[in-house]
């Protein structure tokens with residue numbers, strides 16, 4: 671059904687999945703830079719197609735809308751929402767005997783700006799397991815959203831400019847939507863703002879957002895990409911209140927290390943509890959973990975799951991069973 675060749679490949683269709691190097695044919699689960707390249711021919715959802723072409727220029731794309739099975743290269747391919755960012759998809763590939771579900775980056779909790787994840791059953795599960803240690807268990811989303819709104823409002827009341835650092839694609843739009851829903855208008859620098867325009871074209875309204883051109887406006891929050899404080903674009907902003915929004919915020923050192931005033935673990939990735947929930951729901955015969963810690967494979971095995979690291983070649987997997 672699949673093999674590992676520096677990444678996941680669906681053997682029958684010779685389809686590369688989320689490769690970072692250019693391939694003749696590749697599925698792109700979502701438009702984050704660590705999941706795509708300038709492929710000769712790409713398969714992805716319509717929204718990912720827009721974002722992919724926005725980021726990497728006009729390219730050949732075959733679109734796979736959610737929940738629409740398509741015969742392709744001897745396989746039946748179906749995408750399902752992954753709840754990670756706009757257009758993010760899981761891929762179900764069926765060859766008549768076996769079925770493989772590739773999750774890509776995903777989360778199960780609801781999102782303000784992307785469809786909630788759906789997990790079909792499959793015999794083989796390839797699981798993105800970034801937060802695969804018990805330490806990473808996030809508080810309920812509503813509580814974290816409340817924290818975000820509170821710190822932003824407190825900063826505005828204290829006459830400081832709240833600067834929220836969030837990935838330019840996905841997190842930035844979700845944070846923006848959460849703030850505008852709570853009556854807080856948002857400014858975004860051009861790279862973020864342009865991606866927000868693609869969201870709007872795809873029918874995701876983000877509320878009151880304006881382009882940031884160097885000077886803050888009273889009562890507005892600023893949503894910028896990570897690391898923006900090091901550039902010149904924020905020189906015009908006095909009395910900053912820096913807020914990080916990332917799952918890594920659970921790591922108490924990270925806030926101090928990067929000089930944030932606040933760090934809120936609002937993540938686009940499944941936490942440990944959600945990863946276990948995903949494994950339970952898909953109920954696969956074999957689970958292959960990728961992107962996460964080695965220990966997550968052991969955690970699954972302790973629970974009686976046939977789990978492996980994806981990166982291990984098939985010939986060695988047999989031996990790992992014993």
Ligand SMILES: [Zn+2]
Nearest residue numbers: 700702754775
């Ligand atoms: Zn991602």
